[in-house]
Amino acid sequence: MTTAGHNFERGRSLLQMMERIRAFEEQACLAAERDKLVLGAIHPSIGQEAVAAGIMHNLEKEDILLSTHRGHGHTLAKGASSLAMMRELLGREGGCCGGKGGSMHIADFDVGMLGANGVVGANITIAAGAAHAIKLAGDKRIVVDIFGDGAINRGPFLEGINWAVVFKLPILFVCEDNQYSATTRTTTMTAGDGAAARAASLGMRSTTVDGNNVELVADTMAEIAARLRAGGAPEFLHAKTYRRTGHTSFDPAGYRPAGEPEEEEKRNDPIARQRAVLQEAGMTLADMDQLHEDAQNEMIDVLKQAADTPFPATETAFEDVQDIGSPAVEAY
């Protein structure tokens, strides 16, 4: 039995996606800390899964996504293969980027994911350009560009948003506000009323949502996507959430007030909140536990398979640099 008005199938699929993201990142953290199989830094989005799940639920495969260093969730929700992603984190053959990019540069162009980015804020102007090309081609796709709360203090934030407004591009900018930028509480370094107010000051329609309420994120995104697909002006979404881990999986994050992450987890975990919604709507605990277990099993298996995959062939180190004058001839 489901509650009237609640889209039960959607709610279930949102929960499922959040469980998969959580399980992927838990395994990725284990691979980094326990197994030492991930050498570079990984930036988990544990506790922020609702943003990825709620937004991507409303995108088609052809739509475009650009993301950040904290982009596993976005990428998985956009439809990338968990195995190819885990292989990339482990630097293996068959990784999304052939093991050349790692966690911070995951991209899967087959599902419209044009890349995570190691440079904060860099994706904002690039995303505007992707939307510009779509407009030039006159097709119906839309672009979503996600960045953190820290990124709004970089110049490309102003330049990219201004560009999108001036050219009336089919793009949604999302500030995924987890309240921290590395070891800094972002508000201590940010003037004014924050991300949405800044975008609004350039004439951009801006919405602020509780980013840990996946139903709300999905509802809001459904409306925004409909407006963009109908030829509407670019928009801005400020999704408020919380970074439950350190900046990287290696960061103990001792700079946070004592008890803060625990309190957030207890009060504001997006998965627990969605479980409560679905329970209310009639889903059994056993069904929900099954989703959890399936996700866990998928990602445990994915880590095993990735760990059993060989490293890339060494000559690939010199492939895909450029067509003309590639290092194979130029190298010393």
Place this chain on the structure above:
Amino acid sequence: MPKLTYRDASIAAIRQSMQEDSTVWCVGEDLGRGGVFGQYKGLREEFGEARISDAPISEAAIMGAAFGAAMTGARPVVEMRFSDFALCATDELVNQIAKARFMFGGQSRAPMVVRKPMGLWRSSAAQHSQSLESWYAHIPGLVVACPGTPQDNYSMLKAAIACDDPVVYLEHKGIWDNEGDVNFDEPYEFGKARIRTEGSDVTIVSWSNTANLAVEAAEKLSREGIGAEVIDLRSLWPWDKEAVLGSVAKTGHLVVAHEAVAVGGFGAEVVATVAEQAGHQLKGPVRRLGAPRSLVPYAPNLEDMLRVTTDMIVAAAKDTLEKGK
């Protein structure tokens, strides 16, 4: 003499400079918690928020504001966190800071240090691993420092802060934990190399962490009876031509090794200078080691393909000696 890490040596240099000169001001992201690599640990507690300043993620503003402050009486130490992110402030550094004194007819100075940790570091991939020292050596107006040891990270950083020219200060982020004796009284003069190992058979010129590999290479070579002289340039602009030419006059063999891409690397400048001024003294072909002109990959086995290793330096030294016979 205290034993300090490369990291702690830099902290000591900043601490002393800040104690001696109240205009020294450190600014960058996350400095209040000690900086990304802990290279400011303890300084906030000692000097307070105003002098050890956090910054928004605004590289252009950090660099530009520090420049404005430098022209107005402050002596900023700018932290760019990874040399790669300093590229977000290239206009400020290259078009503004480097040129101000000259364009304004000598009216202004930009006494500032721009710290840009560089180099390969644990699978950090293409956007967090670059060594771009040759770019800065190419820009008139900038001093370029590449310390490779704790002693030099102390003496050179102190000298950089005291210097009235803008200094691009490129620490190597793979060696923060390297330990060594640090003599706080050892001065440093830009443009003076350090002879790390003496020898009379072959000259090995290097800087930054690769100079440490060159020292290891010299140890290996000496076990085979080959005397390598390792010259750690330490600063690339100005650089110590006399030390290099003097050594080549003695050995007649030159190897230059650096981590950066070989093509257009600063090694080319060293080699060209030797060719021009001491070509007649060379007894074997010059050997130049640097990364292939490829991007830094993430997978550890691919990353290794770009590394200049101790064994490669050994082989290059033997090669020039062999061909010179």
